[in-house]
Amino acid sequence: MKRTSEKSVQDLLDNAAENQRRRIELTEAALQKIKSLIEEERDKELKLRIFITGGGCSGYQYNFAFDREIEEGDILYEMGGVSLVIDPQSHMYLRGAQIDYEENLEGARFVIHNPNAGSTCSCGSSFSANCTP
Amino acid sequence: MAISITQSAQEKLAKALLGKKDSVALRLAVVRSGCAGFSYRLDYVRQIESEDTVWDFPGGKLVVDKESFKLLDGLVLDYIKDPFKERFVFNNPKATGSCGCGESFSVAK
Numbered sequence: 001m002k003r004t005s006e007k008s009v010q011d012l013l014d015n016a017a018e019n020q021r022r023r024i025e026l027t028e029a030a031l032q033k034i035k036s037l038i039e040e041e042r043d044k045e046l047k048l049r050i051f052i053t054g055g056g057c058s059g060y061q062y063n064f065a066f067d068r069e070i071e072e073g074d075i076l077y078e079m080g081g082v083s084l085v086i087d088p089q090s091h092m093y094l095r096g097a098q099i100d101y102e103e104n105l106e107g108a109r110f111v112i113h114n115p116n117a118g119s120t121c122s123c124g125s126s127f128s129a130n131c132t133p
Numbered sequence: 134m135a136i137s138i139t140q141s142a143q144e145k146l147a148k149a150l151l152g153k154k155d156s157v158a159l160r161l162a163v164v165r166s167g168c169a170g171f172s173y174r175l176d177y178v179r180q181i182e183s184e185d186t187v188w189d190f191p192g193g194k195l196v197v198d199k200e201s202f203k204l205l206d207g208l209v210l211d212y213i214k215d216p217f218k219e220r221f222v223f224n225n226p227k228a229t230g231s232c233g234c235g236e237s238f239s240v241a242k
Binding site for chain 2: 037064066105106107108109110
């Protein structure tokens with residue numbers, strides 16, 4: 001019984017260290033877009049929440065939402081005046097990822113360059129996972 | 134025989150042409166690709182060809198070649214803005230099926 005709890009404490013510490021080592025980055029374009037969206041909403045408390053759900057043609061899907069709350073276990077990033085929150089499960093699939101915002105002739109969207117993704121659907125909103133996190 | 138372009142799509146197309154001095158229009162074409170067989174492609178146009186069909190809108194022109202037009206007749210071209218994603222939406226009566234992300238489509242044989 002004791003051994004199990006020691007192991008889980010070690011797991012938690014390892015996990016936290018890994019989160020620290022492979023942080024998520026925002027590009028300048030992504031940062032500016034998030035800032036302008038938050039300004040439009042006129043609510044400085046808003047945080048960008050990124051979460052992963054099952055779905056899309058490649059198995060997993062990226063989702064974006066604004067949230068005022070931080071839930072227990074969430075990983076919080078504060079970068080250049082914006083806050084990014086990610087739940088721990090989603091964070092495991094996003095470690096080391098770079099979040100960009102791209103505008104072109106076809107449209108504009110957040111793009112996630114994710115080292116954990118195996119393949120990505122052509123529209124970029126769905127991906128398959130390379131590894132078990 | 135026509136294509137309609139919604140207000141928001143017109144605005145996006147006009148914005149895309151703004152400052153592009155070499156481009157006289159935007160071309161919408163159908164190309165063979167994607168998981169459903171065909172997909173839409175937008176490109177800048179330097180010169181309008183004689184067989185192109187041309188639609189004028191404030192701030193620009195949209196052209197479609199003869200072959201693509203066969204698969205685009207009746208199309209309503211829209212541009213949808215969500216906070217986290219903006220994109221063209223092709224409401225195409227000729228399309229019988231489409232890919233999950235809406236990027237490609239199939240047609241009746």
